[in-house]
Amino acid sequence: MPIFNFRDEDALGKVASVDTTNVIVDVENIDQLKRLQVNHLAVLQSSRPGQHLIGLITQVTRKRGIEDIDDDGIGEKTSELNLCKIALIGTMLDRDGDRENVFRRTLESVPEIDANCFSLDGENLTSFMRTLSSVSADGNALTLGKYTLDEHAVAYLNGNKFFQRHAFIGGSTGSGKSWTTAKIIEQMAGLSTANGIVFDLHGEYSPLVGSGIQHFKVAGPADVEAKRTIDDGVLYLPYWLLSYEALVSMFVDRSDQNAPNQAMIMAREINLAKQKYLEDGDKTDVLKHFTVDSPVPFCLDFLMGRLNDINVEMVPGARGEKQGDFNGKLSRMISRLENKISDRRLGFMFHGGVDVLDFSWLEKFITAVLGSSGENGKAGIKIINFSEVPSDVLPLIVSLVARVTFSVQQWTPSELRHPIALLCDEAHLYMPQRNMAESVDDISLDIFERIAKEGRKYGVSLVVISQRPSEVNKTMLSQCSNFVSMRLTNAEDQGVIKRLLPDSLGGFSDILPTLDTGEALVVGDASLLPSRIRIDEPKNKPNSGTVNFWDEWQKPVKDKRLSIAVDNWRKQNIQ
Ligand SMILES: Nc1ncnc2c1ncn2[C@@H]1O[C@H](COP(=O)(O)OP(=O)(O)OP(=O)(O)O)[C@@H](O)[C@H]1O
Ligand SMILES: [Mg+2]
Structure with a gap:
């Protein structure tokens, strides 16, 4: 059964002009015109039977002009030019081989002049969204939430494509990136041999627990002192692992x-x-x-x-x-070296004890950090907390983990390889634009750029997460094929996302500043349609530290909080 059921008399209007990707429709019915909304979908009759073209409304205009003024100036006749501009985004086929109702991101034909155009709403919209959803919902599909256009339709993403060619999650602070990431992690963790590393710079993801997820922390001064080891979830990244x-x-x-x-x-x-x-x-x-x-x-x-x-x-x-x-x-x-060696904050590098000098240490480390779910009875999603790593060496240390991952993948014979994803939160801190970079950042950039360019071949995927797309390295962004863009208030950041969208969808990005918290514009080869999606809440929520100032200021203050802070600061350890 074809899903669309349109009657000619419900048409919005007829096609007046066509170019390669855009169509202008002359809207005859003024009531219809008033109901049209930018970024909603429209359907166009195709010249081929059994096909409909799907488009995104990018502009609606109503123009009034005085056409004719009589000699006495009274009997003026007004004319109206009601137009709607539509960017074509795909084709709906009633049948493709033995499959019914298939949506394709290609334009298999273009509409002809005078072809009917319909607004996609109500029943038709629901069935269309359902089709999209089930088309991609084979097996363990990746889903982030529901379409804003139709809250009953689950928005599925193609999990292969999402990770194959890197993804970017961007949005202003508090727009919901970490929650979205948690939602993705949660679903990855459900797969039997999932493998991923999450770079958690603030310890935000510690509430994410469950089978398939384990936590590590880069050793802080207190961990070094207590001689905690990898078996306690404490990681050392010894100096000898760094490249020359x-x-x-x-x-x-x-x-x-x-x-x-x-x-x-x-x-x-x-x-x-x-x-x-x-x-x-x-x-x-x-x-x-x-x-x-x-x-x-x-x-x-x-x-x-x-x-x-x-x-x-x-x-x-x-x-x-x-x-x-x-x-x-x-x-x-020599004095720089001595300073670093005695810096307690760098204990994870220089004071790992005799264990880290053992020849077998590397394999133990790699088994812990790069093992998949189920392998050696471990969980495959490793959340690494970098919160105690000093910021001046952070790029070096985060990229060290990335380098180890990439090297191991490279040195694994291809028939033994198992894919792994690196989820890079707060990426602007360690993959900045080249012109903002310092020398330690260069090392980090070289590694991440290499993974962005060659990672696909070795089964290493990047999910780059940042609140400042304009500060993230451009090469990294240009290698991403999937964008989950949440609310972006800064014009420069919006510009970055806008430039990454196909020209015909350029206008779609105008909604970026008005997206609600937890709402995203998802564009890329993992999603059948560029879509506005309301992201579901993850089961376990990250500590995103949203503070209700006004409420807090009406509550009693905790005892001795300042002297505890001063003491901790001196001891470099949160008690
Ligand atoms: N999908 C969602 N549904 C409902 N509320 C959400 C959703 N996502 C986020 N929020 C709300 O927004 C707050 C901030 O979210 P989150 O920590 O993910 O932001 P962020 O983009 O990671 O910010 P930052 O850049 O500062 O890390 C959350 O504490 C939560 O209250
Ligand atoms: Mg966050």
């Missing part, structure tokens, strides 16, 4: 005139330290192939000892001893 470039960006001050020498010595000495580690452990097979970037532990004391020696080295000269080539040139680098 990342180590240099952390320890070498680029403005120092000795920077090139320092970087060179650093490469040489790290190589040496790794070599020593491998020799001491009799890892002869690795010894033959390792490079400065290989994930091989090395002893920091050994490195520091060597650097100190080189810095004070004396060599035989023509007349007695003279200073070595690098004598005194490493002082600043």
Whole structure:
């Protein structure tokens, strides 16, 4: 049974002009015109039987003109030009092979002049939305919520396409991004071998619990002191896991005139330290192939000892001893290193104890962080809390986890690979625009840009989440094929999303500032139609910290709150 049931007399009007993607309809009936709304759907008769074209109303105009003025100026005749502009977005086929009522995002034909146009509402709208929904609802479909146009129709997304070519979730603060992310996580967690890592920068996602979800936290000073380990859900990200470039960006001050020498010595000495580690452990097979970037532990004391020696080295000269080539040139680098090593906030990098220097540590770490649901009896969605990582090294550390993920996927033979998604909340903090970037950000950008460009081939998907689309790296955004855009109030941010929409839908983005909290404009290859969706509440809600100031100011204040804060601040630990 074809779903559309239109009578010619209900037509809105007839097609007056057609170009490749837009149609202008001459609306004959003024009452109909008044009821039309921008961003609602319309159906056009196609030149082919068994097909209807679906379009989005982008403009409605009523023009009045005085056509004819009689000599005496009294009997004037007014004319009206009532137009409605429609952007064509797809074709509804009554039948496609053995399937009935199939919607396609392609334009299989264009309407002819004088073809009838109908507004899609009431019963017709409900059946259309239902068709869309069930078309995509095969198996465990991904759904975020219901269509705003028809609150009874569940809006399904194609989960394969959503993750295949990266997705972006954007919206002003408090517009509902974290809740939307929680809704996605919740559904991922329901899949039997789901695999994903959530970069949780503020510990917002801690209320998300259930089978399929586990929590990790990058070690804070108190965790280091209590010697908590990965079995307690505490992660260490040791210095030796950082790439050579990342180590240099952390320890070498680029403005120092000795920077090139320092970087060179650093490469040489790290190589040496790794070599020593491998020799001491009799890892002869690795010894033959390792490079400065290989994930091989090395002893920091050994490195520091060597650097100190080189810095004070004396060599035989023509007349007695003279200073070595690098004598005194490493002082600043050494003191930077010493500062970092003694910084308690960086304990997760330098004070992981002897465990993290063990050759088997890496596999244990990777099994915990990259394992899928069900693998080794673990949960596949790993929420990693980065809230205690100092902001100056945050890009380095977040991207380290991304790099480890990408490397592991790359080094897995393709027939053994299992896909993984990285959900990157507050992405503007670690994938900024190049021109706003500092040197540590460069390292992070290189990694994320690489994943954005090549991740698909290795089964690594990015879900980039940010309140400032205009501050997020452009390459990242241009690689995303799916956009979940929530309310955006800033014009610059709206502009970014607008530019990403196809030209014919450009006007659709005008609703961005008026979207309700928890409402989103979803555009991309995962959704059959660009749609306005009311996102369902997730079962477990993130701690988004929405404070009711006015109410709070009428309640009693908690005892000793300020002295507790001062004490915690000093101890760098929330008691
Ligand atoms: N789908 C929804 N339905 C109903 N209310 C919602 C929905 N999504 C969000 N909200 C409300 O909006 C508040 C803020 O949501 P959320 O924390 O997801 O915002 P956000 O976009 O992540 O903000 P920020 O950028 O500051 O992290 C929530 O506390 C909740 O009250
Ligand atoms: Mg948030």
